[in-house]
Amino acid sequence: MDGGGRLSRSVRPLRPQADLKMAALGAGILLREQLSPLARFWARFRAAKPAVREQSSNRFIATLERYAPRRVGIAATVLMLTGSLALGVVKGNHVDEMVEAFSDTRNAAANAAGFRIASVILNGRKQLTQDEILAIGGVNGRSSLFFLDAAAVRDKLKANPWIADANVLKLYPNRLQIDVTERTAFALWQEDGRLSVIADDGAVLENYVSRRFMSLPLVVGKGADSGARDFLALLDRYPQVRSVTKAAIFVGERRWNLRLKDGLDIRLPENDVGNALAMLSKLDKEDRLFSRDIVAIDMRLSDRLTVRLSEDAAKAREDLFKAQDKSKKKAGAA
Known part of the structure; x- marks a missing residue:
């Protein structure tokens, strides 16, 4: 401040660009002083001419040996060999070995x-x-x-x-x-021509069937593996039907058909299967239904039972009706 209490002002005129250059130069000098010896060496190495670099490289190695930890070369060599070994094991698919x-x-x-x-x-x-x-x-x-x-x-x-x-x-x-x-072998399951041994929970135990499993009940169709336990338990309640059943066929994952040992097909309803099986058992006991010359029984409709005769039985039935018609005509003519 001057004698009057006023702020003194520099007699040198302000030069913004020059001031910035001086500030940058000062910062550069400060930064250079803060650089480590290795960093300063690298800066000089990059600026040197090719003829000087060979001599500088020797100085760099000496500096590296001075500041690097002891035995770092041995550690690097071991690490490189270990990495090469691991890469060879992975590339050669020898990991499991x-x-x-x-x-x-x-x-x-x-x-x-x-x-x-x-x-x-x-x-x-x-x-x-x-x-x-x-x-x-x-x-x-x-x-x-x-x-x-x-x-x-x-x-x-x-x-x-x-x-x-x-x-x-x-x-x-x-x-x-x-x-x-x-698990216990429960049944044989056939789907798309493939035969498997299954447990009662539907788990496939074996994809082939040995002789010891040939006596197991056979279920056929998609979804029959998971539904076999409940259906076969219901069928066991009607031994008259179960004893002559060769296979249970799951149709459309909704209902079951029965294939009997003599080739008779029985189409069961989707609902009230127990009542249908009870009716079959009763008809066989009273009228020997399964021993008749029929090829199919349709029980899908709740109010009726449809029976389809074999070709021989159908022809014999037709011939019988013709003979009866002739007898009636003769009786009428007389």
């Missing part, structure tokens, strides 16, 4: 320490053998009790259609207990 090899090595060490599975207690087995159950669970002669994943074994067992439930217990040091609840 590597995992299995590691698992075998780990189990071998545990077995040597006394955790080898010496005995297996298996409860609930009926259809499957012990070897089949162990194979399904992934338990083999190399498995050790210490590293065995009981939950994983249980999940593998339950994924098999024959096994409804399973429980796996590890009894240290060397015993394994497996409790299974097996």
Whole structure:
């Protein structure tokens, strides 16, 4: 301030552009001072002529060795080799082999320490053998009790259609207990020409039929697998009909037909199936309906039962009517 209390003003005229340049220059100098030695070296290296870069590169390596952590080269080499090995394993589809090899090595060490599975207690087995159950669970002669994943074994067992439930217990040091609840073969199911063995809940147990299952009841058609339990339970209440039934056919996923062992087709109604089966049972007991020369019985209409005769029976019936007509005409002429 001057003597009069007023603010003093610079005698140099203001030059905005020059002031900005000076400010930028000052900032650049400050920034350069803050740069690390490696950053300053890189800036000089980029600005140097090609002839000087070779000499500068040696200085850069020396600086890198000075500031880099110790043994970083060894770590980088190990990391590169490990990455190359992992890439080769993935590209060559050897992941499963590597995992299995590691698992075998780990189990071998545990077995040597006394955790080898010496005995297996298996409860609930009926259809499957012990070897089949162990194979399904992934338990083999190399498995050790210490590293065995009981939950994983249980999940593998339950994924098999024959096994409804399973429980796996590890009894240290060397015993394994497996409790299974097996499904029971309930019926044969045919769809689109394919024949399968199913349980009562409709689960497909096997996609082929061995001789031991040939006596099971046969259900046919889409949706017959899930509806078989209720329908066959109803049919069991009428042994007169069940004993002569060869197959139950699910039509349009709405109603059932019966194919009897002698080839007779019975078309059941969509509703009141129990009453229709009761009527069939009564007619067979009283009039031997199933032994007559007929090929089809239609019960879809609630107020009537329609019977279709075989060709021979129909011709014999027609000949009988003709003979009766002739007899009537002769009697009338006389």
